Amino acid sequence: MxxxxxxxxxxxxxxxxxxxxxxxxxxxxxxxxxxxxxxxxxxxxxxxxxxxxxxxxxxxxxxxxxxxxxxxxxxxxxxxxxxxxxxxxxxxxxxxxxxxxxxxxxxxxxxxxxxxxxxxxxxxxxxxxxxxxxxxxxxxxxxxxxxxxxxxxxxxxxxxxxxxxxxxxxxxxxxxxxxxxxxxxxxxxxxxxxxxxxxxxxxLLEIKRSVRYVYIDDSIMTYIVNIVQRTRDNRYVYLGASPRASLMLARGAQANAIVNDRNYVIPDDVKMLAVPVLSHRLVIKPEYRLKGMSNEEFIKGILNEVNVPVVRDYA
Structure with a gap:
């Protein structure tokens, strides 16, 4: 790269x-x-x-x-x-x-x-x-x-x-x-x-353009969608993350691959960015927030629940 x-x-x-x-x-x-x-x-x-x-x-x-x-x-x-x-x-x-x-x-x-x-x-x-x-x-x-x-x-x-x-x-x-x-x-x-x-x-613009050409496997896309959809279909959440959040998570994973000198995305790229990209987009139901549940801890819990894909090395 x-x-x-x-x-x-x-x-x-x-x-x-x-x-x-x-x-x-x-x-x-x-x-x-x-x-x-x-x-x-x-x-x-x-x-x-x-x-x-x-x-x-x-x-x-x-x-x-x-x-x-x-x-x-x-x-x-x-x-x-x-x-x-x-x-x-x-x-x-x-x-x-x-x-x-x-x-x-x-x-x-x-x-x-x-x-x-x-x-x-x-x-x-x-x-x-x-x-x-x-x-x-x-x-x-x-x-x-x-x-x-x-x-x-x-x-x-x-x-x-x-x-x-x-x-x-x-x-x-x-x-x-x-x-x-x-x-x-x-x-x-x-x-x-x-x-x-x-x-x-x-x-800077050259690096930004290169981000869009970082390979992201279909299994990684499925992983991202599974994480984001889990924020919506959940009894703890009043408002979950939007499809824009899925796109931002995918783009961020591509950029993190560039930062780490890779031309392909791995699951760790998604894991690293899930909390900063998703946590501010959620509204936890008041009764669970009163019990001490935070948006950040909620996202970390989802990451532990969703199956992580196994991808090969594309270098």
Missing amino acids: GYRFNIEKLINNIQKVIVGKELTIRLMIIALLSGGHVLIEDMPGVGKTTLVKSLARSLNCSFRRIQFTPDLLPSDITGVSVFNQKTNEFEFKKGPVFSQIVLADEINRTSPKTQSSLLEVMEEGHVTVDGNTYPVEEPFMVLATQNPVEYEGTYPLPESQLDRFMMKISMGYPDHWEEKAIIKRFIEHEVLKELTPIMTKEE
Whole structure:
């Protein structure tokens, strides 16, 4: 395949800023290569925004940050048509969503109406304003951060919005030695400012195109569908994963194969991504949630139940 070296360079570059979160970084890159979007949910101050900035600085792509607040309007994100008195015509002024890497910071601090303004561009890759359609430039990725919904001043994301995100990941608190390393690194250096791009837009697009040509056996497709359908036909679940989830899981498995320098998918690719791809798309029934059942543990239970296919080596 020949892409692993560049991908590892990208991961290592981000790790110059982010300490001890290699799996989180890998998941974010897998989503990028799959053409997906990522929701990062965690406590304040654990490095969510810094993670996204590190990715943007490591790629030679345009980057905009949108700070979501209760008074933010949809037009503040997508743009607005303004009348030009010189030409006597309306001109479209593009909003910050017209960037290649978009950070939707604290997305659940704004109203559902404003949150939903991202639905079209995340799914279709273009924005429609006043009947006119404007495409965004490839590669395009939305990385949204949010605080846990229990925090004051937050609005839960609608299910339709959650389903647009390929993955939901979290940072988690660092351990003792990682936190000490963070302090030392940020005191001694301006690590974000010192970060330089190590992958061009053209190189990234080439890798993204190659993901679609990774072989995925019919037995692996059956495995994916069995997992996703098990989330629907279950007494614990009020709302299961959609067919979009099956597609995202398959694309993510292809991208993970590329990251591991393979041109074919194996069951471990699916297992690795099942929790981040599926868990945020489920609604567990209240009576089982009160008993302590989490979405993540539910998906792990399904993985233990569904038969794993045996596939040969296609190298």
